[in-house]
Amino acid sequence: MTATLTLSERRIGIGLSISLALLGLVMAAAxxxxxMAVHGAIALALGLGLVFVVGGALYDHPEPGPDRLGRYYDAPTRFGIVMTLIWAVIGMSVGVWVAALMYWPEATPPWPATSFGRLRPVHTTGVIFGFGGNALIATSFWVLQRTARARLADAVSPWGVLIGFxxxxxxxxxxxxxxxxxxxxxxEPEWYADLWLVVVWGAYFVLYIRTLARRAEPHIYVANWYYMSFILVVAMLHIVNNLALxxxxxxxxxFPIWSGxxxxxxxWWYGHNAVAFFLTTGFLGMLY
Known part of the structure; x- marks a missing residue:
């Protein structure tokens, strides 16, 4: 990752990593x-880890030459594909286990975290968002660059989107x-996770639009319309359905602001349209 970044981009990455660590510290302390305390600790550990990874390589790797701007930026796509495979293994493995529990409920271990009710959303979220979401984001970066004949608008945002997601x-x-x-x-995620996803998803949409604006291809290929509708409508669905106090x-x-x-x-306006725009429209962009 760091070898593909310039010195100024590495400094921006360190700044964002420190901000993430501070956010995690505030969450855990509050x-x-x-x-929420556990999730704050996770964010703190991730932020500090990124500080050491990026900071440790701040001057170790030579900066990429100016000719890099003439090449597509596929390092984030490769990372996204790796995360797609990792979440596929996690989500589908949990899915096999909870399917087995429907036939052998007595096999449930005596710990709350191993109950069917807690493991089932791990399966659905791991497969839909972990596996499907990473696949969509990673391939959208790849398709966008080829169909627009333009490099991604910057080298930091793609990493922020993928790591944040x-x-x-x-x-x-x-x-x-x-x-x-x-x-x-x-x-299912609680309010602070929902707010975090709004920030990440907004950065994703802005990166997509910025890259399209730089395109060398005069026409916007149909796959990009599918990807843009997937990004925009999923944001709308997520925000409206998760309005909560x-x-x-x-x-x-x-508590949700909606009742009864x-x-x-x-x-279920959210649920059915999530299937339509997350699990259908985005993948149509991938297929086109």
Whole structure:
């Protein structure tokens, strides 16, 4: 990763990593215990790890030459494909286990984190968002550059999008194991994880538009329209369905602003359109 970045980009990466570590520290210190504290510790560890990885190589690798701007930037795509495979193994392995528990419920170990109710969303989130999400983001970077005949608008944003998205998925599945959930199908993560995904997804959309604006190809190829609709509509669905009021800014509990029938209608407006725009439209862009 660091070998593909210039010195100024590495410094930006260090700054973003420090910001992530500080966010994790604030979350852990504010919550003190429970899922939010654990997730803060995860963000802190990831931020510090990135500081050491990027900072340790700050002057170790020579800067890439100016000719790099004439080549496509595929390092983030390769990372995204690796994460796709990792989440495929995790999500599908858990899926096989929870399927077995439907036939052998007595095989459930005597720990809350191993119950069917906590493991099932680990499977669905791991497969849909971990496996599917990483595949869509990684391939969108690859397809966008080839069909626009332009390099990605910058070298830092793709890494921020992929690392930030995977942090969201890690927060989600570890939260389920600790019993933290909004009890919304395909939208279980709590409020702070939802806010984090809004930031990451916004950066993803901005990067996509910036790259398209630099295209050397006069026409916008159809795959890009599919990818853009996937990014934009998923953002709209996620924001509207996850509007919630936290019980406390220091805990992983919240209440949706919708109630009763309205909550059910908004949830399945989200659920069915998530299938349409996440699991269909994005993959149509990949296939085209």
């Amino acid at each position: 919550a003190r215990q429970g899922p 995977n942090l969201f998925v890690v927060w989600a599945v570890t939260g389920y194991l600790m019993g933290s959930t909004q009890s919304k199908e395909y939208a 936290p019980v406390s800014w220091t805990g992983a509990e919240s 029938v309205q909550d059910a209608m908004v949830q």
